[in-house]
Amino acid sequence: MIRYECFEWMAPLIDDHLVVTSLSGQRVEWGHLSNREGNLLLGSMGNALAVGCGLAMALPHRRVVVLESDGSILLSLFNLPTVANLGPQNLSVFVFDNQIYSGTRISEPTATAGKTDLEIIARGAGIEDAVTVRDLETFKKAALPALTGSGLNFIVAKVEESRGHRKIQRTNMDLLENKYRFVRYIEKTEGKPIFLGRG
Amino acid sequence: MEKDVAQKTAAALKGAGIDFVTYLPETRLSRILPLLEADSAFKLVPTSSEAEAVTIASGAALVGKQPAVYMEGTGLFVCSYNLLTVSIRVGTPILLLISYVGSMADQKNSFRFAPTGLRTEQQLRALNIEYQIAEDPAQVETQLQNATRMMHALKQPVALLFTGAFTL
Numbered sequence: 255m256i257r258y259e260c261f262e263w264m265a266p267l268i269d270d271h272l273v274v275t276s277l278s279g280q281r282v283e284w285g286h287l288s289n290r291e292g293n294l295l296l297g298s299m300g301n302a303l304a305v306g307c308g309l310a311m312a313l314p315h316r317r318v319v320v321l322e323s324d325g326s327i328l329l330s331l332f333n334l335p336t337v338a339n340l341g342p343q344n345l346s347v348f349v350f351d352n353q354i355y356s357g358t359r360i361s362e363p364t365a366t367a368g369k370t371d372l373e374i375i376a377r378g379a380g381i382e383d384a385v386t387v388r389d390l391e392t393f394k395k396a397a398l399p400a401l402t403g404s405g406l407n408f409i410v411a412k413v414e415e416s417r418g419h420r421k422i423q424r425t426n427m428d429l430l431e432n433k434y435r436f437v438r439y440i441e442k443t444e445g446k447p448i449f450l451g452r453g
Numbered sequence: 454m455e456k457d458v459a460q461k462t463a464a465a466l467k468g469a470g471i472d473f474v475t476y477l478p479e480t481r482l483s484r485i486l487p488l489l490e491a492d493s494a495f496k497l498v499p500t501s502s503e504a505e506a507v508t509i510a511s512g513a514a515l516v517g518k519q520p521a522v523y524m525e526g527t528g529l530f531v532c533s534y535n536l537l538t539v540s541i542r543v544g545t546p547i548l549l550l551i552s553y554v555g556s557m558a559d560q561k562n563s564f565r566f567a568p569t570g571l572r573t574e575q576q577l578r579a580l581n582i583e584y585q586i587a588e589d590p591a592q593v594e595t596q597l598q599n600a601t602r603m604m605h606a607l608k609q610p611v612a613l614l615f616t617g618a619f620t621l
Contacts, residue, residue, distance in 0.1 A: 298542075330504065
């Protein structure tokens with residue numbers, strides 16, 4: 255299973271979801287497949303889950319989808335007990351675990367290539383609905399209720415190393431432009447101003 | 454922090470429009486927490502690290518909350534990466550309520566805190582975060598309103614460093 259084919263399957267299922275991506279393949283591939291205003295393409299390590307948690311806590315009636323990587327989750331493991339205890343019922347976390355730091359270009363292994371199991375860590379942190387999937391059909395079965403239902407879901411998708419994202423044309427939309435597009439979308443769909451001030 | 458100062462600070466936060474508070478508790482300002490918890494105007498979000506306190510607050514800011522992040526001064530160093538890569542780079546209006554441990558006016562200063570206090574303002578300047586020092590509870594309402602106005606004007610994190618009478 256490769257990450258891109260998971261994203262290809264997920265993209266048509268995204269409706270008014272808010273989608274936050276971490277870096278590298280998550281940002282490049284999702285940004286290529288989906289140009290939705292509800293995307294927030296963060297592009298940094300160790301931040302997407304917490305930002306997604308903030309969105310979910312502040313807008314409990316909107317489903318928030320976080321697209322993370324193993325390296326990014328490992329950098330901020332303290333997120334897992336926090337998210338578990340806050341327990342937002344509108345948050346779906348997908349960790350595309352390729353077991354390497356792909357950005358290094360030398361495929362340096364992450365801890366999940368060794369003894370570390372992110373599903374067990376998530377469960378130990380208190381996220382009850384945590385699963386690991388290893389093929390596309392199992393991924394679809396786990397992801398469908400996470401995208402269409404409710405609850406706090408944590409899906410670890412074991413994926414092969416893929417360098418496809420290096421061949422994709424990257425969006426040149428920087429984070430400021432992305433922010434304003436995202437915020438205006440929230441204003442439009444929620445019917446309220448986001449940024450305050452005199453103007 | 455004395456009880457009346459805590460009450461004044463909590464009331465000033467409410468008056469400034471703050472409605473979402475992420476935090477990792479510490480010793481100097483902790484008496485504000487029960488007051489915030491008891492007031493339904495605030496959504497309180499306990500965290501395990503200041504690193505996620507600022508990113509959770511940044512997410513909330515993007516969908517209409519007026520967040521504050523309450524932390525000890527040491528936490529500023531913990532969350533600097535996250536402030537840089539999310540709050541500052543994206544540009545999210547969040548109010549940092551920082552207990553200024555180890556500062557000259559910290560009434561509980563000791564060898565454990567002074568090395569941190571010595572570098573706290575330098576760290577904020579390095580991050581290009583606007584800040585003010587709050588020492589006098591009589592000024593806290595004005596300072597919180599000013600800081601909140603500034604964070605909305607900049608769409609960036611703004612900090613208040615609490616020391617002096619706030620650290621009694």
